[in-house]
Amino acid sequence: MASSESVRAVLEALQEPGRSREERDELHAQLLEVRIVESGLSARRFALEVLLRDDRTIRRWIARDAPVPLIVAEWLYDPKPMPWPAG
Secondary structure, eight states: OOHHHHHHHHHHHHHSTTOOHHHHHHHHHHHHHHHHHHHTSOHHHIIIIISOSOHHHHHHHHTTSSOOOHHHHHHHHSOSSOSSOOO
16 A cells, blocks of 8 residues: 555544544554655664654564554644755
8 A cells, every 4th residue: 555545544444533632553564664664764763863863762662562652743733844854
């Protein structure tokens, strides 16, 4: 599935009513993974250069050991301007 299709699918799933917190947390982690792929950066570089977070934090979010904070998840919905090269 292409990156934009993946983003669209996750965003549509997030809009479905009745999602539990755990389901939303899972979808936020998926969205983070898709945005990393979309950026063309490694997870480490995405963490340090885009989210300005320690790469261990991003690994915890991707591993589902900790939820993606809401402020980060909301930015992932529509990261404008995109801080990585479009292409």
